[in-house]
Amino acid sequence: MKEVAELLKAKGLKVTPQRIAIFHMLCNTVEHPSAETIYKSLQETHPTMSLATVYKTLDALKKAELVQELNVGEDSFRYDAKVHSHPHLICLSCNHVYDLHTDLLQDLREKVAQDTDFELFSEKIYFYGICPECQKK
Amino acid sequence: MKEVAELLKAKGLKVTPQRIAIFHMLCNTVEHPSAETIYKSLQETHPTMSLATVYKTLDALKKAELVQELNVGEDSFRYDAKVHSHPHLICLSCNHVYDLHTDLLQDLREKVAQDTDFELFSEKIYFYGICPECQKK
DNA sequence: ATAAATGCAAAACCTTTGCACGCCT
DNA sequence: AGGCGTGCAAAGGTTTTGCATTTAT
Numbered sequence: 001m002k003e004v005a006e007l008l009k010a011k012g013l014k015v016t017p018q019r020i021a022i023f024h025m026l027c028n029t030v031e032h033p034s035a036e037t038i039y040k041s042l043q044e045t046h047p048t049m050s051l052a053t054v055y056k057t058l059d060a061l062k063k064a065e066l067v068q069e070l071n072v073g074e075d076s077f078r079y080d081a082k083v084h085s086h087p088h089l090i091c092l093s094c095n096h097v098y099d100l101h102t103d104l105l106q107d108l109r110e111k112v113a114q115d116t117d118f119e120l121f122s123e124k125i126y127f128y129g130i131c132p133e134c135q136k137k
Numbered sequence: 138m139k140e141v142a143e144l145l146k147a148k149g150l151k152v153t154p155q156r157i158a159i160f161h162m163l164c165n166t167v168e169h170p171s172a173e174t175i176y177k178s179l180q181e182t183h184p185t186m187s188l189a190t191v192y193k194t195l196d197a198l199k200k201a202e203l204v205q206e207l208n209v210g211e212d213s214f215r216y217d218a219k220v221h222s223h224p225h226l227i228c229l230s231c232n233h234v235y236d237l238h239t240d241l242l243q244d245l246r247e248k249v250a251q252d253t254d255f256e257l258f259s260e261k262i263y264f265y266g267i268c269p270e271c272q273k274k
Numbered sequence: 275a276t277a278a279a280t281g282c283a284a285a286a287c288c289t290t291t292g293c294a295c296g297c298c299t
Numbered sequence: 300a301g302g303c304g305t306g307c308a309a310a311g312g313t314t315t316t317g318c319a320t321t322t323a324t
Contacts, residue, residue, distance in 0.1 A: 050281045071208040120266035129257035187306045
């Protein structure tokens with residue numbers, strides 16, 4: 001909890017209870033929640049926090065590169081506090097989003113940059129399918 | 138033009154001037170336009186066509202697997218008539234979206250499936266950077 | 275003390291929907 | 300003739316914005 005506040009301060013962000021709550025939640029989940037989901041799950045502990053604050057905070061965290069925004073193809077964005085570039089797996093049955101930690105994509109950005117003459121900064125990689133759990137059903 | 142109508146009919150879609158115009162445009166551009174962009178660029182030739190028809194048509198084409206929907210991180214979707222799975226390059230300076238035809242990602246889906254026990258159907262891969270043109274400026 | 279963050283409401287924006295009319299088969 | 304597509308307007312959902320108040324530094 002403490003370190004969450006430190007991270008915010010280190011990025012020059014004002015440390016508020018709302019920001020701590022949102023960032024702390026994102027750091028301790030594997031769920032890749034949307035703004036709405038974050039808002040609802042913090043209702044119990046922070047009943048006065050507004051949805052607008054969630055959006056504003058996510059924007060601040062995004063600009064500070066403390067979270068990344070995901071576009072899995074739903075109508076809203078999802079957020080991930082693991083900012084290191086990594087692919088995501090989306091289960092089309094249960095709609096869960098999983099992190100994929102792999103070295104399969106090692107050097108990929110560099111190779112693509114060489115192929116295309118682009119100067120590349122980042123990539124977003126999404127795989128769509130059925131997760132092991134849902135395959136059993 | 139003719140073949141566009143054939144493709145629609147082959148998928149069991151009713152062939153209308155609006156559908157031909159939209160699909161024809163998507164087949165003959167490299168721009169990855171949004172619904173709004175499609176609508177505007179067809180205003181001259183099809184002034185009575187509504188934006189709702191563009192959306193409904195894109196939905197039909199998507200379901201028929203004649204176009205794919207892209208999520209590059211903007212607030213609206215873009216569309217691509219090249220439905221074969223391929224990565225996209227987004228220039229953060231001029232906002233153009235480029236197709237990347239490469240074999241760098243050969244076997245990638247299969248390897249990820251093996252690593253994760255997912256049953257995979259598709260993937261979306263986006264690289265972000267600065268295109269060669271914009272680097273010169 | 276100052277500047278910034280919050281909360282509320284309203285607005286903006288993209289997309290979808292309902293329905294009457296017209297067109298394709 | 301029947302069903303589907305179109306066009307219009309309205310609604311829906313997500314995200315942004317303006318502004319007065321509160322809070323962090």
